[in-house]
């Protein structure tokens with residue numbers, strides 16, 4: 222049976238599915254529709270889900286045969302309109318999304334769940350409010366708390382049910398977030414292991430990533446670098462993987478309007494003048510604004 226057929230059968234199977242649900246919201250999902258989805262990273266199947274809890278349309282990007290499979294590389298991505306669509310540099314979401322699709326496509330099989338949990342579950346309007354507070358000096362955690370939310374409002378019951386509906390036996394979760402591991406296991410998903418998903422920081426998101434490491438307990442080196450012992454894979458961003466036949470995502474330097482290392486080297490080679498010392502660019506300009514300069518106010522959670 223083809224990968225498509227095995228997924229299409231799930232639509233038939235779920236037509237009248239109505240279980241008691243998972244989590245406090247007793248969320249139940251159905252596999253509602255399946256189609257092929259060629260992407261710039263390769264061919265996927267897109268699986269659209271219905272759920273009984275919110276009017277949001279969560280989806281899975283599926284590569285290869287996952288029904289009944291074990292150790293399936295799986296990424297849970299929470300929606301970030303500003304990062305995913307608008308290419309915001311405040312966070313690492315877009316890089317994580319594209320790198321996640323690429324990692325999955327390079328594996329024999331894999332799943333990326335795109336969960337409509339904008340702003341760690343507080344919604345887009347509130348995330349913009351949180352950004353405004355961050356401009357006044359709060360960090361990402363403090364801004365959520367100031368708005369009356371928890372640091373993270375996400376519940377992964379919907380994700381757990383989606384994975385169970387797809388019939389995976391066990392997953393290797395692509396994440397740095399211990400809460401995702403914990404909740405999926407709690408909801409009955411067999412999380413066999415973790416694949417780190419660290420994106421090197423840049424000047425605009427360094428403080429945000431440090432806050433996630435220091436205050437939210439994410440497995441990111443507090444200095445912001447991907448120097449984790451368990452990280453067996455080299456970090457791949459900016460299309461730097463040697464030997465990959467797939468088109469890389471656009472280099473961050475291009476997004477920032479700066480020349481890439483290759484372009485800079487080429488320009489230098491062409492120039493008869495000796496290269497300028499130019500430490501400014503490497504130092505990131507040092508103009509972090511309020512985000513970079515303000516300190517966090519203790520009460521670190523999970524910072525050990």
Ligand SMILES: Nc1nc2c(ncn2[C@@H]2O[C@H](COP(=O)(O)OP(=O)(O)OP(=O)(O)O)[C@@H](O)[C@H]2O)c(=O)[nH]1
Pocket residue numbers: 297298299300301302311312314317338339340341342343348351352361365395396397398401418439
């Ligand atoms: N409230 C709030 N949400 C943010 C902010 N920056 C990014 N986000 C949201 O944070 C979420 C990030 O989701 P993920 O990348 O799936 O998860 P993660 O918690 O970083 O964990 P990883 O699996 O390690 O990447 C998205 O929903 C973003 O919209 C912020 O400053 N405040």
Ligand SMILES: [Zn+2]
Pocket residue numbers: 301303304305312313314315
């Ligand atoms: Zn984001």
